[in-house]
Amino acid sequence: MLDSILEHRVFRDGIYDISLIINENDYFMIYDNISNENAQEIIENYLVHRQDDGRPNNIQIKHNKNRHIVSINARLHYTGNEGTAYMLESHNYLEHDER
Secondary structure (H helix, E strand, C coil): HHHHHHEEEEEEECEEEEEEEEHHHHHHHHHCCCCCHHHHHHHHHHHCCCCCCEEEEEEEEEEEECCCEEEEEEEEECCCCCCCCCHHHCCHCCCCCCC
């Protein structure tokens, strides 16, 4: 599902507004209902998948039955972000031991 998500970002006042658009069939293949907890899980997994260290907040989810999509909107913060643990762990393979 993560590879089929459409993303749109807008930069305003030092913060990105992000919108993720998911086909409702893809969404309901994994989740049983529309919930903020599901939205948070999706956006966090999406950011890890993209190796993006933005910190999401103000997460909102909506189901548009007419268009057959689920949309997740959030704000991404980067300022003062030293990187998240998963980002540091994902790059450990670059370290070389020169003993």
